Amino acid sequence: MENKKNRKYNILILGMGSNVSQGIFKALHSITGVSLHIVGACISKSSVGLFMCDESVIMPLAGEDGFVTWYINICNDKNIDMVFTGVEENIDALVRNREFIEKSCNAKFVYPEEEIWNIGFDKYDTCQWLKKNGIPYPDFALASDDKGLSELIMRVGFPLIAKPRRGKSSAGIITAHSLKDLMAVIGNDEYVVQECVGDEDSEYTIGCYFTMDGALKSKITLHRYLKNGTTSIAEIVQDKDIDKVIDMVADNIKTRGPLNIQMRKRFDGTPVCFEWNVRYSGATAIRNHFGFRDVEAALREDVLSENIDDCFEMQKSGFAIRYDAEMYFPDRNLKEVQGEW
Numbered sequence: 001m002e003n004k005k006n007r008k009y010n011i012l013i014l015g016m017g018s019n020v021s022q023g024i025f026k027a028l029h030s031i032t033g034v035s036l037h038i039v040g041a042c043i044s045k046s047s048v049g050l051f052m053c054d055e056s057v058i059m060p061l062a063g064e065d066g067f068v069t070w071y072i073n074i075c076n077d078k079n080i081d082m083v084f085t086g087v088e089e090n091i092d093a094l095v096r097n098r099e100f101i102e103k104s105c106n107a108k109f110v111y112p113e114e115e116i117w118n119i120g121f122d123k124y125d126t127c128q129w130l131k132k133n134g135i136p137y138p139d140f141a142l143a144s145d146d147k148g149l150s151e152l153i154m155r156v157g158f159p160l161i162a163k164p165r166r167g168k169s170s171a172g173i174i175t176a177h178s179l180k181d182l183m184a185v186i187g188n189d190e191y192v193v194q195e196c197v198g199d200e201d202s203e204y205t206i207g208c209y210f211t212m213d214g215a216l217k218s219k220i221t222l223h224r225y226l227k228n229g230t231t232s233i234a235e236i237v238q239d240k241d242i243d244k245v246i247d248m249v250a251d252n253i254k255t256r257g258p259l260n261i262q263m264r265k266r267f268d269g270t271p272v273c274f275e276w277n278v279r280y281s282g283a284t285a286i287r288n289h290f291g292f293r294d295v296e297a298a299l300r301e302d303v304l305s306e307n308i309d310d311c312f313e314m315q316k317s318g319f320a321i322r323y324d325a326e327m328y329f330p331d332r333n334l335k336e337v338q339g340e341w
Helices: 019-029 048-052 067-077 088-096 098-104 114-121 123-132 146-156 240-251 284-289 294-302 334-339
Strands: 008-014 035-042 055-058 082-085 140-142 160-164 174-176 191-195 203-210 216-227 230-236 257-265 271-277 319-321
Touching (some): 019 035, 019 048, 035 048, 067 098, 082 088, 088 098, 088 114, 123 140, 123 191, 123 271, 140 146, 146 191, 216 240, 216 284
Parallel strands (some): 008 035
Antiparallel strands (some): 140 191, 160 191, 203 257, 216 230, 230 319, 257 271
16 A cells, blocks of 8 residues: 655645635645645736746636636646635635536545535625524625615614625725715625624634534634735634634534634624635634644645644744745746746
8 A cells, every 4th residue: 555655745726826825835835744746826927826836837717617627637637636725716616516526536625515605605695694593793784775774774873894795805895984985885786784893903813624524623713903805913812702603603514624704893892703714714824833734634634534633733822914025036037937837
């Protein structure tokens, strides 16, 4: 029998222009005791993430007709053992074509259940799910529901937060301090309007990992500050009230691998879950550094069939500050390098 420790594993990361996929790369790059060959894929030849990897390829948009065929071919041609991505559009395409993909290639991907993926992918459906399951949620209404929106304003007043139902980061988000501010989205079925819970200083991002049989293995809570919709400063916190809400979410979700939960606290200290996604987070690299190694856990559990207890030996305190950095390529020509792909 082949000794798994003595072979090199081929990993494909989709969407290397995304800070989430770049965080996944950093987490994989930190693994010891396993030899990895990382293939990075992106739609843009100028993506800095492509220059991080052992090998790089250009990929089509996930919404294009040829994406699934491309994905299967690249996995087979490169003998890919496992695939990761932080791009929601990629995950959506893989989830919706799971049956065909799994019949056509052997690469592992941690698929969330399609029903759960759809709920987390849509912020309005997420609010409905939270309400249905008795989990603290922000009051909400569809921007196209005139009656529901009027009642929401009567109940909670302004400010309100208007979000694209399927948006990401801070793209398209409007903080409405009056009805005039809401006029840009009123009648738009693709927007949900939510109660504004707490403030920017009361936001938390929580990473959870579920084993391949669906059990919650571990969790980590970071108090975070945002810049351009992603975490810029993050500090580990221990909070029993937040833990209770996390457990309520976890008890009602059937999933495998990563779950990323966003919360804010009301001014009375009550934690409110306003979003969750069954995918890796923009804080993946930070969590990994502090001992919550969910990317490594997925690889060890799903590909290597190993125990993952030591993937969650976490620090109890610490903080991280994110900053911009550069990569340098002396004596190289950008167009020449891009032409190699």
